[in-house]
Amino acid sequence: MKHYAIIVAGGTGNRMKSAVAKQFLLLNGMPVLMHTIQTFYKCVLNPEIILVLNIHQHGYWEELCQTYNFNIPHQVVKGGEQRFHSVKNGLKYIKGKGVVAVHDAVRPLISTDLIEKSYKQAELEGNCILGVAPTDSVRKVINPHKTEALNRNDLLLIQTPQTFDVDLLKKAYQKPYRNDFTDDASVVEHSGFEIKIIEGERENIKITFQEDLEIAAIFLKKRGFDY
Ligand SMILES: Nc1ccn([C@@H]2O[C@H](COP(=O)(O)OP(=O)(O)OP(=O)(O)O)[C@@H](O)[C@H]2O)c(=O)n1
Numbered sequence: 001m002k003h004y005a006i007i008v009a010g011g012t013g014n015r016m017k018s019a020v021a022k023q024f025l026l027l028n029g030m031p032v033l034m035h036t037i038q039t040f041y042k043c044v045l046n047p048e049i050i051l052v053l054n055i056h057q058h059g060y061w062e063e064l065c066q067t068y069n070f071n072i073p074h075q076v077v078k079g080g081e082q083r084f085h086s087v088k089n090g091l092k093y094i095k096g097k098g099v100v101a102v103h104d105a106v107r108p109l110i111s112t113d114l115i116e117k118s119y120k121q122a123e124l125e126g127n128c129i130l131g132v133a134p135t136d137s138v139r140k141v142i143n144p145h146k147t148e149a150l151n152r153n154d155l156l157l158i159q160t161p162q163t164f165d166v167d168l169l170k171k172a173y174q175k176p177y178r179n180d181f182t183d184d185a186s187v188v189e190h191s192g193f194e195i196k197i198i199e200g201e202r203e204n205i206k207i208t209f210q211e212d213l214e215i216a217a218i219f220l221k222k223r224g225f226d227y
């Protein structure tokens, strides 16, 4: 079975409010994106790595790879307007059959164990999505003046990687883009497939705001960088 990883790094990171897009910010001395690619590279299933980057950042990425002596083999593909379009561009690169994990570049703390579990589950079930239970109370906004409590036991917070049979994911991504396609599972579900969830990891945070980078640095130090 052939394994692929599409690492989506085509975003601009507006919420981070930094001059450099968050996937290039330094985390314990190395760009976030390099940590992410390194973790997939360490996976025993040896996935072929496809990196999706905004076309205007391809040159910058090459410079970074030289600066950090980063030699992990990967194919760079151009990004799209939304995450949806970036994933679609990554998928175009895949010609054969197999299993593909789609992962946010800005989730550098995913473990190799969970990546491997996700591939194995997707091989068996067609797809595998990670979820963790919320620990805060949650409310639905009805309008600017009214909110309503939700039962958090009915909810899951969804992470990446989201892993799929290649043909299934390609078929789902033939649909036109919709605003509520916030991840790959929502695209696949819209095509009529049932989504299979396994337990994610609390440390698998998505670096979105400045504080997240500080938290990620603490988690990495705790692992002694050996992951
Ligand atoms: N057109 C886009 C938009 C997002 N992404 C990627 O999808 C992942 C999750 O998106 P998010 O965290 O929202 O990143 P940004 O869109 O960059 O952040 P923001 O929403 O704050 O602008 C990131 O790795 C991001 O680079 C992408 O490949 N192509």
Ligand SMILES: C[C@](O)(CO)[C@H](O)COP(=O)(O)O
Binding pocket: 083, 104, 157, 158, 159, 160, 182, 183, 184, 206
């Ligand atoms: C794909 C994702 O990380 C799953 O939680 C999330 O939906 C990405 O959302 P964003 O708004 O693009 O950060």
